[in-house]
Amino acid sequence: MKALILSFSANQVNEESFIPNKIGLTFSCVKEFEKELEKSGIEVEHICINKKNIKKCLACGKRGWGICLEEHKCIQKDDFNEIYEYMSNFDVYIFITPVYFWEMSESAKTFLDRLKRCDAFNDNSKIKGKKIICIACAGGSGNGTEETLKSFDILNHFLKTEMIGRIPVTKANFEKQKEEIKRAVNFLLHRKNQLFR
Numbered sequence: 001m002k003a004l005i006l007s008f009s010a011n012q013v014n015e016e017s018f019i020p021n022k023i024g025l026t027f028s029c030v031k032e033f034e035k036e037l038e039k040s041g042i043e044v045e046h047i048c049i050n051k052k053n054i055k056k057c058l059a060c061g062k063r064g065w066g067i068c069l070e071e072h073k074c075i076q077k078d079d080f081n082e083i084y085e086y087m088s089n090f091d092v093y094i095f096i097t098p099v100y101f102w103e104m105s106e107s108a109k110t111f112l113d114r115l116k117r118c119d120a121f122n123d124n125s126k127i128k129g130k131k132i133i134c135i136a137c138a139g140g141s142g143n144g145t146e147e148t149l150k151s152f153d154i155l156n157h158f159l160k161t162e163m164i165g166r167i168p169v170t171k172a173n174f175e176k177q178k179e180e181i182k183r184a185v186n187f188l189l190h191r192k193n194q195l196f197r
């Protein structure tokens with residue numbers, strides 16, 4: 001089993017963080033997942049989408065559909081198609097986004113909009129049926145974590161993936177939510193053992 005973490009925050013070091021090592025909350029969750037997955041013997045890779053060149057969907061072509069509907073790739077020349085193809089090598093996707101204005105971050109929206117367009121109506125999808133875990137990292141109030149996780153439920157519906165875990169995290173509950181991260185990884189292990197029995 002191989003897991004791919006896709007993270008959507010540029011904020012790797014945050015001097016104002018409550019977290020002692022000053023690492024941003026999204027990035028702290030990336031590190032926690034990496035640690036737990038490696039401990040469980042699950043191979044893991046991480047791509048920070050903010051470091052990639054991902055343009056917004058142009059809604060090009062007739063009636064708002066471009067070549068994405070039939071060719072299942074995007075007409076734009078940036079990093080999207082390569083990452084989309086690369087995703088087929090993994091069994092699990094872990095999406096980790098900060099919460100901005102009660103929503104997932106701009107880089108998350110931009111990437112996942114294009115993923116939906118290329119994959120939702122792809123009969124030969126290599127993403128369909130795979131497992132996803134979604135994490136919404138918010139500030140003190142935690143406002144918007146549910147809305148953000150709801151957007152991931154919609155993504156899960158259109159990609160026809162299997163939702164394994166949806167975890168709201170704030171700076172205040174991070175220590176406690178590490179247990180939820182551990183639980184999600186254990187559930188993955190359990191599913192892996194069922195599948196390969």
Ligand SMILES: Cc1cc2nc3c(=O)[nH]c(=O)nc-3n(C[C@H](O)[C@H](O)[C@H](O)COP(=O)(O)O)c2cc1C
Nearest residue numbers: 009011024025026098099100101102138139142143
């Ligand atoms: C533009 C912006 C909007 C934000 N909106 C919210 C919000 O709606 N709800 C919330 O709880 N926190 C909000 N926050 C706080 C971030 O979610 C919080 O700082 C989170 O830890 C960011 O993740 P990071 O540490 O990986 O950057 C916002 C922060 C920014 C910069």
